Amino acid sequence: MxxxxxxxxxxxxxxxxxxxxxxxxxxxxxxxxATGGRCATRRIGNATFDHGAQFFTARSDEFGAIVEQWISLGIAREWCRGFGSGDGHPRYCGTAGMTTITKHLAKSLDVRxxxxxxxxxxxxxxxxxxxxxxxxxxxxxxxxxxxxxxxxxxxxxxxxxxxxxxxxxTYDKTIAALVVVEGATNVPEPGGVQSGDPVFSFIADNQRKGISESGALTFHANASFSEQHWWNDVDATHQLLLDQARPWIGDATVIEHQPKRWRMATPQTIWxxxxxxxxxxxxxxxxxxxxxxxxxxxxxxxxxxxxxx
Ligand SMILES: Cc1cc2nc3c(=O)[nH]c(=O)nc-3n(C[C@H](O)[C@H](O)[C@H](O)COP(=O)(O)OP(=O)(O)OC[C@H]3O[C@@H](n4cnc5c(N)ncnc54)[C@H](O)[C@@H]3O)c2cc1C
Missing domain, CATH: 3.50.50.60 (FAD/NAD(P)-binding domain)
Structure with a gap:
């Protein structure tokens, strides 16, 4: 066929x-x-950001077996067992960013x-x-x-x-900010925050996560902020996110920052x-x-x- x-x-x-x-x-x-779609990894200088999917879990036996295979191939690893309190379930990521996995999968295929x-x-x-x-x-x-x-x-x-x-x-939108920093940030171990912020659904310190040589923070605005601000001026919205990100950046110096927008981030209903x-x-x-x-x-x-x- x-x-x-x-x-x-x-x-x-x-x-x-x-x-x-x-x-x-x-x-x-x-x-x-490039490969990956919404599993996206971007570099800005020496800084590496996962800026779509941040991590994954394995809820089914079928996917659990695939994850084991990915780990033995060296393209995925366990990041942590939860953010904040930690619920004991493994959170996995691509070894050098989420696209490590898709790059590997594409290697032996005819991808145009x-x-x-x-x-x-x-x-x-x-x-x-x-x-x-x-x-x-x-x-x-x-x-x-x-x-x-x-x-x-x-x-x-x-x-x-x-x-x-x-x-x-239909899909929820995600507005993101990628921030290159120098110095220690206020994002706690293991380098991810999933709840408790009024605007961000996820905050990642990609250096602490182990995928970035230098300081690299990913901020994902939640669905309601992203919907509310989607049609507003891009620069003004980005500045708003940077202001909101300030407590997490802490005393680190901001070297560079970029906006990123996912118009179709997450399906709202599932077939x-x-x-x-x-x-x-x-x-x-x-x-x-x-x-x-x-x-x-x-x-x-x-x-x-x-x-x-
Ligand atoms: C901001 C964000 C955060 C997320 N966080 C997580 C997370 O932490 N954990 C988790 O498990 N999931 C997360 N997800 C969801 C996860 O990324 C997706 O569920 C998954 O990557 C979807 O894969 P897919 O192959 O179905 O679609 P996609 O990854 O969207 O792949 C579709 C591909 O089709 C290509 N394409 C589209 N139209 C055309 C065309 N006309 N011609 C040729 N190519 C085309 C696109 O470029 C893309 O590469 C997140 C997603 C986003 C956006």
């Missing part, structure tokens, strides 16, 4: 591995120039970067994926792993009735099955098996199994 997968995030890459492992020919199309899928059409028994530069990829099967609104726009001419429960999935399919077109991603790293991985694998069945 020739399969085209749209998206080199965790769902797409995990689907690709399953299908390649079963002997199929797979091409992954990714609009950006800077390839923005624009349209999916059925031509007889064949699916055709057309890029924005009119390049065409023909396939026996397609797996689409973009956030749902982007998936729907690809399917406008595909003549497919997507269920309303999927069509209406009850791990993927959805129509003939040999499968829609997958974290809107299916859960709004987190684990959900994306399980959904990608489920999409592959659906095609293999």
């Amino acid at each position: 020739r399969v085209v997968i749209i998206g080199a995030g965790l769902a797409g890459l995990c689907a690709a591995h399953e299908l390649v492992g079963a002997g199929h020919s797979v091409t992954v199309l990714e609009k950006s120039r 970067f800077n390839s923005l899928a624009f349209e999916i059409r059925a031509e007889g028994d064949t699916w055709v994926v057309i890029l924005d530069d009119a390049t065409r990829f023909s396939a026996d099967a397609v797996v689409v792993t973009c956030p749902i609104p982007q998936t729907l726009s690809l399917l406008v001419h595909a003549d497919i009735e997507v269920p309303e429960g999927i069509r209406t999935i 009850p099955d791990a993927c959805w399919s129509y003939q040999r077109l499968v829609v997958a991603g974290d809107a299916f098996a859960g709004p987190r790293v684990e959900g994306a991985v399980l959904s990608g694998r489920a999409a592959a199994r659906q095609l293999l069945a």
Whole structure:
């Protein structure tokens, strides 16, 4: 089977591995120039930031076994057992940032970067994926792993009735600030704060987390702040976040800072099955098996199994 997968995030890459492992020919199309999607790691000078997903847990046996494999490959490690009081459950991260995992997964795959899928059409028994530069990829099967609104726009001419429960999935936004610092910050061990701040849903000291050579703080504004300020002036909102971040920065010196905005950060509702399919077109991603790293991985694998069945 020739399969085209749209998206080199965790769902797409995990689907690709399953299908390649079963002997199929797979091409992954990714609009950006790197893997990871919402598992994103960015460098500013010597500072390294995880600025999408911060960590992951393993709630299912299936994902637990995958995490064990990632750890033995040296691409993931346990970060801590909780933030603040600590509940004893392991929190994992990529060894040198979350994209360590997706970079590794992509290594053995045919991933085409800077390839923005624009349209999916059925031509007889064949699916055709057309890029924005009119390049065409023909396939026996397609797996689409973009956030749902982007998936729907690809399917406008595909003549497919997507269920309303999927069509209406919307996403929380996240406004983030990345701050390069010098000196000790007030972010406590283990380098993450998950609750107790009125504006931030997560604060990370990436140096203390062990992924950054120099001081690097990630601040994620919570969903209600991000929604309220999304359409406001970007610089003014960024300054507001920096003011709010001040107590966590403490006496450290701010060297540089950048805003980052995730328009489709977290699906607000989740489709009850791990993927959805129509003939040999499968829609997958974290809107299916859960709004987190684990959900994306399980959904990608489920999409592959659906095609293999
Ligand atoms: C700010 C933030 C914090 C988070 N924190 C956590 C956390 O701490 N723990 C946790 O478990 N989860 C967290 N998550 C959620 C987690 O990141 C996601 O659930 C997971 O990464 C989703 O993976 P995915 O493969 O489903 O989608 P994505 O990662 O979004 O991958 C989709 C890919 O498709 C590509 N794409 C989109 N449209 C096209 C197109 N037309 N053509 C080609 N390519 C396209 C995108 O560029 C992207 O690479 C967080 C997410 C965000 C945004």
